[in-house]
Amino acid sequence: MLLMAVGVVLLLLKLVGVAPVSEWSWLWVLAPFGLAVLWWAWADSSGYTQKKAMQRMDQRKEARRERSLEALGQSEKQRRK
Structure with missing residues (x-):
């Protein structure tokens, strides 16, 4: 859940154009969503x-x-x- 919240915050900062985040690659901004998917997959399988x-x-x-x-x-x- 924390990874999803971080991902949403980073996404909003990127879309609004806040200085440091707006210059980051989309890969870094969307990475928390991918990590959340990996976490959920591991948590369910284990x-x-x-x-x-x-x-x-x-x-x-x-x-x-x-x-x-x-x-x-x-x-x-x-x-x-």
Whole structure:
């Protein structure tokens, strides 16, 4: 996502004509988009994307479990008293 944001900023600076970026080659201005495509391809093929999605799901599941235990009065904090 960061590479896409950098690419959009560089593209806008090139189109508006801001001094240092307007003199750069289009290859350098569009390079962040190519790097983003390479990153997404690697992340999908290596399983990184799925691993992160599963971690987020586990965190939500654990938070939901903690909320349920607190609502029942059986949270870890309440059991210690």
